[in-house]
Amino acid sequence: MADLPPFTDTPMDKIPELHERVVRKFHTHTTRPLPYRLKQLRQLYWALKDEEPALTEACKLDLGKSAYETYLTEVGWVLNDILFMCKNLERFAKDEKAEDMDLTNSFMRPTIRKDPLGAVLIIGAYNFPMQLTLGPLVGALAAGCTAVIKPSENAPNAARIMQHIIQQSLDPDAYQVVQGGIPETTALLERKWDKIFYTGNGRVGTIIAKKAAETLTPVTLELGGKNPAIVTRNADPRLAARRLLWAKLVNVGQVCVSQNYIIVDRAILPAFLKQLEAAFAEFQPRGAQGNDDYGKIVNERQWQRLKDMLDSTSGKVLFGGKTDSETLFFEPTVVQVDDKDDPLLADESFGPLIPILPVDGVDEAIHTANAVDATPLGLYPFGSKAETDKILGQTRSGGASVNDGFFHASIPTLSFGGVGGSGQGSYRGKASFDTFSHRRSITTTPGWIEGMLSVRYPPYTKEKLKKFRNMSELKPDFDRQGRPTGGLIWWLIGLGGKSKTSAAARWIALAVLAAGVRMYRTSKL
Structure with missing residues (x-):
């Protein structure tokens, strides 16, 4: 990694040239044949394999991620995505017959063809810099699109390794990387794309959606949300405590699908808090500070935002609370709050804050969850089947994991996406291919059927x-x-x-x- 040049912003005057390059390449139709797509995917696979040590080092520098967590949530994830896509690409790309055809329509051989959308823009995120940047790229490659990739400037080491990998492994006329921050992203949004794929927060997602609307550009927005976990009186307090604490330890809580707060039935609150404390002691017996398995907040600005949220709450800190601005350390912190309007629930924390909100029963839990955020990215109900079924039946969310923390988001073949304020569109597995493809309906009308079609021609009569x-x-x-x-x-x-x-x-x-x-x-x- 030391041999690579340092992170530098892409010159602004070069951005139109890079855009034109990938657009021009798409219109050569070179990227459409399946052998070309498979070659790009396979070359990306081996480049990632070769650079795994550098990617691991980059995630350690940017986010304090351990080698275990980097493989689990970054390198291994993307490698498996590529292999899955290579294995299934021919099936995904195959023409489909129209369903429920009557006899007359069947003569026109109605089919659905999967066409690449064109030249696409992929804007990645810092919390999982490889998974959330290269993951969508796998879908674009598989669909036959060309692309410009904009990694997050908040994970600069991972960004420059990804640029190196893409430059070394992929067709340079079809796939380019732009580095930089707001000015470079703004310049990219000024160009006309065939699809924009963005992962990040809702504020920036709104800006991107507005800009895309000016040119009728379709977008996939993978945003966040104030995701609730609900622990009912019939839940297993030990399982709920362990699984939800784990969900906040991954990437120091910098996970878009991690629970933002936990609604707990008062009847089970003492038992749940006792098990949560026991899980803390088991997972981090020497504490979080100095623990190689526990990372850091990505930068000072995000650390300060979390500290301000913690300082402004009217709730009671039950566990944790230690912070260090010099090392960007932020201990997992459990806070009992008494109001859904508490500052800890007002915004998505995107960090290791764990607010606990007691309620009286499932109905109040559902009402509270819907009031805090009607369309979160994730929902995590713990309890009996009747209770969790009721919660799922009376709430909305991008996805849900029953009796667990964001397990649904860890299955690479299960489509992943938000709803309402948490985003639009989905990807992962086949959905990654679909999101960069256009389902093009095609019919072919034979000449011999003209006699049957005469009914559609004027003049129109009662008999016709x-x-x-x-x-x-x-x-x-x-x-x-x-x-x-x-x-x-x-x-x-x-x-x-x-x-x-x-x-x-x-x-x-x-x-x-x-x-x-x-x-x-x-x-x-």
């Missing part, structure tokens, strides 16, 4: 309208009261409305149907 109705009009399988009326089984048992068929005839038909089923089963055996 009658013929067209007979050809195209579907019949409902329900009556005016919404009751089912259609289908063979309904007809057979006499529930098909005003049927004149005799009971005897229906029983004969049922017997014939049963005999047919028996014959089918026998033939299968």
Whole structure:
């Protein structure tokens, strides 16, 4: 890593040139064939493998991440994403037949073709600099897009390693990196893209969405939210405490899907707090400070923001609270608050603050969660199946993990994304391919069918309208009261409305149907 040049901003006058370069490359159609896409993915895989030590060092410098956590949430994650995509790309890219075609439409061979969107812009985040920058890039490569990648300037060491990897492994005419902060990002947003993929906070996401709207550019926004965990009276307090504490230890709580606060039923609060304290002692027996498994806050500005939130709360600090501005250390800190309007719940903390809000029952918990943030990125209910089903049925969120902390976000083949204020669009697994692809509907009309199509040509007559109705009009399988009326089984048992068929005839038909089923089963055996 020492052999690489230091982090430097991309010259502003070079940004239009880089944009034009990837746009021009896309229009050569070179990136469309599957062999080209697979070659790019495979070369990226081996470049990441070769630079794993440098990536590990970069994450340690930028975020204090341990080698274990860097492999778990960064390097290993992206490597597996690439292998999954390589294995399934041919299937993802294959044309699809239209569903539920009638006989007439089937003659036109309706299909859905998966086309690359074009030249895309990917803006990464600092908290998981490789996963949240290279992860979307895997989808863009697989879909056949060209791309400019803008890593976060708040993780500069990871950014320059990623630039080195991309320059060494990918087609330079199709994939470029722009380094820098707000001015460089603003310059990129001034260009016309075919898709913008942004991971970060809602404030910047709003700016990007507004700018993209000026040129009708589609966006995927992976934002955050004030994610609630809900611990009901029937939850296992030990499991809830261990799993939710772990979720705040990962990356020092700098995780968009980590719980922002924990709603706890008063009936279980003492037991939950006791287990939370026990989990602290088990996970960090010598404390968090100086622990190689526990990282740091990314920079002084973010550290100060967290300190200000902690200083402004009216709640009571139960555990933790130690901080050090020199090393950007911030201990996991449990605070019991009494009001959903407490400063610790007003904004997404994006750090190791753990507010505890007691409530009286599931209904109050649901009401509180919806009032604090109606559309968080994640939701984490702990309790009985009836309780967690009720919580899921009366809340919204981008995703949810029942009886765990953000496990749904750790499955690379499960689509990941927000809803409402927590974002729009999704990726991971097949969804990564889909988000950079356009599902293009295509029909091919044969010449011999012209006689059937004559009904659509003027002059329009009553006879043509009658013929067209007979050809195209579907019949409902329900009556005016919404009751089912259609289908063979309904007809057979006499529930098909005003049927004149005799009971005897229906029983004969049922017997014939049963005999047919028996014959089918026998033939299968």
